[in-house]
Amino acid sequence: MIEMHHIYKNYGNDVVVLKDLNLVIDRGEFIFIVGSSGAGKSTLLKLLLREIIPTRGSIKIFGRDIMRIKRRQIPFFRRNIGMVFQDFRLLSDRDVFENVAFALRVTGVPAKEIRKRVPLSLELVGIKDKASKRPDELSGGEQQRVCVARAIVNRPAVIIADEPTGNLDPNTSMGIMNLFQEINVRGTTVIIATHAKELVNHFQKRVVVLEGGRLISDQERGVYINAH
Amino acid sequence: MHIRSLFYFLGEALKSVVRHGWMSIASIAVVAITLLILGCFMVLNYNVTSLAEDIKEQVQIVVYVDKNAGEEARDELQSKLVAHPELEEVRFVTKEEAMERLKKQMGDRAYLLDGYTEDDDNPLRDSYEIRTKIPENIPQVAEEVGKYPGVGYVDYGKGIVEPLFQFTGVVRWIGMFFMVGMAVTAIFLIAHTIRLTVYIRRREIQIMKYVGATDWFIRWPFIFEGLILGLFGAILPVILIQCSYQAAAEWTQENIYFVSLISPQLIGTEVAQLLVPLGVVLGILGSTLSVRKFLKV
Numbered sequence: 001m002i003e004m005h006h007i008y009k010n011y012g013n014d015v016v017v018l019k020d021l022n023l024v025i026d027r028g029e030f031i032f033i034v035g036s037s038g039a040g041k042s043t044l045l046k047l048l049l050r051e052i053i054p055t056r057g058s059i060k061i062f063g064r065d066i067m068r069i070k071r072r073q074i075p076f077f078r079r080n081i082g083m084v085f086q087d088f089r090l091l092s093d094r095d096v097f098e099n100v101a102f103a104l105r106v107t108g109v110p111a112k113e114i115r116k117r118v119p120l121s122l123e124l125v126g127i128k129d130k131a132s133k134r135p136d137e138l139s140g141g142e143q144q145r146v147c148v149a150r151a152i153v154n155r156p157a158v159i160i161a162d163e164p165t166g167n168l169d170p171n172t173s174m175g176i177m178n179l180f181q182e183i184n185v186r187g188t189t190v191i192i193a194t195h196a197k198e199l200v201n202h203f204q205k206r207v208v209v210l211e212g213g214r215l216i217s218d219q220e221r222g223v224y225i226n227a228h
Numbered sequence: 229m230h231i232r233s234l235f236y237f238l239g240e241a242l243k244s245v246v247r248h249g250w251m252s253i254a255s256i257a258v259v260a261i262t263l264l265i266l267g268c269f270m271v272l273n274y275n276v277t278s279l280a281e282d283i284k285e286q287v288q289i290v291v292y293v294d295k296n297a298g299e300e301a302r303d304e305l306q307s308k309l310v311a312h313p314e315l316e317e318v319r320f321v322t323k324e325e326a327m328e329r330l331k332k333q334m335g336d337r338a339y340l341l342d343g344y345t346e347d348d349d350n351p352l353r354d355s356y357e358i359r360t361k362i363p364e365n366i367p368q369v370a371e372e373v374g375k376y377p378g379v380g381y382v383d384y385g386k387g388i389v390e391p392l393f394q395f396t397g398v399v400r401w402i403g404m405f406f407m408v409g410m411a412v413t414a415i416f417l418i419a420h421t422i423r424l425t426v427y428i429r430r431r432e433i434q435i436m437k438y439v440g441a442t443d444w445f446i447r448w449p450f451i452f453e454g455l456i457l458g459l460f461g462a463i464l465p466v467i468l469i470q471c472s473y474q475a476a477a478e479w480t481q482e483n484i485y486f487v488s489l490i491s492p493q494l495i496g497t498e499v500a501q502l503l504v505p506l507g508v509v510l511g512i513l514g515s516t517l518s519v520r521k522f523l524k525v
């Protein structure tokens with residue numbers, strides 16, 4: 001489903017962020033992208049969202065060369081990808097329901113459909129009873145669940161999470177990772193960038209290790225290894 | 229655009245207008261003041277023009293027939309005047325008729341004219357009173373007609389007509405200048421407000437991009453916001469001008485009977501017809517400017 005071949009990403013002439021990256025991800029996989037801060041994890045995810053384009057190399061997503069996606073088509077392309085952020089990025093001026101509904105409203109989904117889908121999504125992430133609460137009335141873990149609910153509400157093929165547990169304590173983090181696993185079991189591809197070593201090792205999933213912009217290890221049932 | 233989306237955009241725009249209450253009020257006020265000045269100017273311009281029109285209509289050329297002109301010359305003069313393409317009305321006034329008018333004008337003192345009224349003693353001349361189709365052409369036509377055979381001399385209120393036309397011309401130019409300047413100011417103010425909205429909503433915009441909202445879907449609420457600001461900014465001065473002009477017109481009618489202002493209904497419609505679309509256009513222009521520059525979608 002995702003194929004990256006010989007990807008290079010530079011900023012200007014001096015800043016080399018990704019070097020000769022090769023990565024193939026199949027439908028339904030659960031994959032951790034790990035590495036220390038500055039290794040290039042976020043850059044890799046941004047490439048998948050077509051927020052940025054590679055300096056060199058080819059990326060195919062859903063069988064399409066991302067360089068061939070026209071500007072106008074990018075929004076429609078992104079509707080296939082749900083994004084989860086470290087800082088949740090919820091809108092503080094509206095309640096949980098509206099935060100999740102937002103993703104549907106701005107993509108032109110009818111209100112009737114929204115009333116059906118949002119509760120389902122909230123139920124799946126386990127915060128159905130918090131629908132009318134505002135984000136600042138929720139704990140960090142609950143806020144992240146809202147963010148996940150928003151990411152999955154339009155049933156994307158892929159969920160991409162950038163340090164989703166970066167702002168959470170270990171127990172809460174485990175809960176969120178379990179949630180991702182549940183979502184994965186239902187058939188959604190899940191890609192998580194993180195440097196939470198214990199969590200990664202606990203789940204025994206595919207682990208891709210980046211260091212200084214290079215892919216130094218890619219293992220099924222892998223563990224988070226450090227080069228040093 | 230889908231009707232559902234239209235409501236969404238309008239709702240978002242209205243919410244934004246309400247949410248940034250003071251900024252919105254400020255920009256509506258500035259647009260309103262701008263359009264108010266513009267509207268007042270327009271009312272003034274209309275009335276000056278109408279007044280000028282009134283005066284213009286009273287402006288005519290009087291062609292005095294040469295006392296010594298023979299039948300032939302007189303006939304030729306008449307046929308040339310009648311055939312002149314730029315003339316609208318040609319009226320022959322005999323010197324007897326002219327004498328009658330003069331008597332009427334002098335009223336009580338008409339006795340002074342006794343002794344001049346008999347045909348041979350009448351010092352007045354036969355004349356043609358002519359009007360041009362376009363009042364501005366009077367000086368030129370007068371000069372041309374002056375060269376016709378049988379013409380003694382030509383009179384057309386030189387010294388009144390030209391300055392009048394110059395004045396209305398200048399008023400129009402100043403008006404244009406003002407309106408353009410004001411419009412530009414209004415556009416920039418609206419652009420500034422929308423820019424602020426874009427800034428305040430940058431988080432929302434970012435999320436919209438991530439969840440796959442199209443660029444136009446992101447832009448429309450801002451454009452609608454500008455439209456709403458422009459619309460409200462136009463409605464206020466329209467109402468204000470309508471009310472105060474109504475009062476002014478009534479007052480004038482009662483107190484200065486010889487000046488007739490354009491009817492308030494007519495002015496109201498004209499002002500609304502100009503200001504409302506203008507407000508909307510200014511609003512849209514302002515927001516488009518901002519959206520293009522600050523909304524990187």
Ligand SMILES: Nc1ncnc2c1ncn2[C@@H]1O[C@H](COP(=O)(O)OP(=O)(O)O)[C@@H](O)[C@H]1O
Pocket residue numbers: 011015017035036037038039040041042043044
């Ligand atoms: N827009 C940018 N311009 C210049 N350098 C950048 C830019 N974005 C990221 N980088 C650099 O790329 C490297 C990798 O960044 P990032 O992908 O965010 O790493 P990670 O997410 O693994 O911490 C860092 O050294 C960072 O400074």
Ligand SMILES: [Mg+2]
Pocket residue numbers: 041042043162163
């Ligand atoms: Mg990062």
